[in-house]
Amino acid sequence: MVLYGLGTTIGAGIYALVGELAGIAGYFSPISFLIASLMAALTAMSFAELSGRFPLAAGAALYVREGFSSQRLSTITGLLVILAGLVSAAALINGFVGYLHQFVDIDRLQAILLITLILGGIAAWGISTSVTLAALITIIEIGGLLLIIGVSFSGTTIGADNLSTTLIPSVDITHWKSIFAGALLAFYAFIGFEDMVDVAEEVKNVKRNLPLAILLTLGITTILYMLIMITAVLAVPPEQLASTEAPLAFLYQHFTGNDATLISIIGLLAIINGALIQMIMASRVMYGLGSRGQLPAVLSFVHPDTQTPLIATFVATITVLILALIGHLTILAEITSLIMLSIFSMINLALLRIKKRSPSTGGSINFPRWIPLSGFIVSLSFLVLTLVNVTFF
Structure with a gap:
């Protein structure tokens, strides 16, 4: 289960965003990752408890319905999940184009059109990756990250004595x-x-194993991401990282002198797998809401041969195509983050209400109330502060 969780989390984001993040936060990028991991950890603990309380494959929409006893809020949550998946897929497709340019000189718009339609076709035909293959892809992705950490660490140009002054920011408001x-x-x-809860009904001893798997997934992910970002900015000036479309491939080639084909292939695999998963997820949520009357019933149409929701998949594909064509990787990723912060705010608040009504979890993991409260405050604060374009200072 942890491998599945790592497969849904690791890979696409880190392979695509290292350069973009270095351009924004520079040498303090590892601190940005640490703050992001703390934000995610609070909500991960809420998801862990909720997955034990409600071990059903309905995810965020179910938790909101249980917390607020509101079908309308449940529908809104489902729509936000769909939107997050579509925007995320568009962001990943933009990241994919960057790595694709390592192999072929193709126009960005043509590449986006081609890959989006291919992914839409795969989703429509119902081709899914087996558990074994998914685990193999995850292992390959992690192996690629470890390889990058190794070659970047060997090329670190900043001495140990200067690490603290380089990576730890001062109180300067500009830095923060x-x-x-x-x-x-x-x-x-x-x-x-958070996607791990959607397979709750397929997990053995779900009340114990699923919450534990969620927490282990986030812990392992944080360690890998921090190591990647620390070694990357210490080995190569951040502005140089920000100038490349495929930063991890660049790091490998820069320090080994070898062709970056291997890393580029791993990056392509990670990114495109993530985009496909998001498109399939979004179309299935559309189908589910349509079949329950929360969205137009036409979205619940299932083709008798492929057994896939074709109309929902078509809508998802066209939406992703439009978003990928008009959006930029950084903007799309930030929009996805904002949507997920909205969802996470509702999830944490829902758990607070559930814990007030039913303090006992029936034997599953039970966190103190300050965990969902803190998760709600942090998620909502980041959401509001970003929307109104202010800072903490």
Whole structure:
């Protein structure tokens, strides 16, 4: 289950966003990642408890319905989940184009059109990755990250004596503006752990194993991301990282002198797999809401041969195509983060209400009330502060 969680979280975001984050937060990018991980950790604990309380494959919409006893809020949550998936897929497709340019010189618009339609076709045909293949892809992705950490660490140009002054910011407000701006972008790389609850009904001893898997997933992800970002900015000036479309491939080639084909292939695999998963997820949520009358019933149409929701998949594909064509990787990733912060705010508040009504979890993991309260405050604060374009200072 942890491998599945790592597969939904690790890979796409980190392979695509290292350069963008370095351009925003510079040498303080690891601090941005640390803040983002703390933001995600609070909500991950809420998801962990909720997955034990309600071990059903309905995810965020179910938790909101249980917390607020409101079908309308449940529908809104479902729509936000759909939107987050579509925007995330568009962001990943933009990241994919960057790595694709390592192999072929193709126009950006043509590449986006081609890959989006291919992914839409795959989703429509119902081709899904087996658990074994998904685990293999995850292992390959992690192996690629460890390889990058190794070659970057060997090329570190800053001595140990200067690490603290280089990586730890002063109280200068300018530094912290960039750090928190970077944290919002870095938060995107942690999105994915919440998808683990959608397979709750397929997990053995779900009340124990699923919450534990969620927490382990986030912990391992944080360690890998921090190591990647620390070694990257210490090995190469952040402005140089920000100038490349495929930063991890650049790091590998820069320090080994070898062709970056291997890393580029791993990056392509990670990114495109993430985009496909998001498109399939969004179309299935559309189908679910349509079949329950919360969205137009036409979205629940299932083709008799492919057994896939074709109309919902078509809508998802066209929406992703439009978003990918008009959006930029950074903007799309930040929009995804904002949507997820909205969802996470509702999830934490829902758990607070549930815990007030039913303090006992029936034997599953039970966190103190300050966990969802803190998660709600942090998620909502970052959401509001970003929307009104102010800082903490």
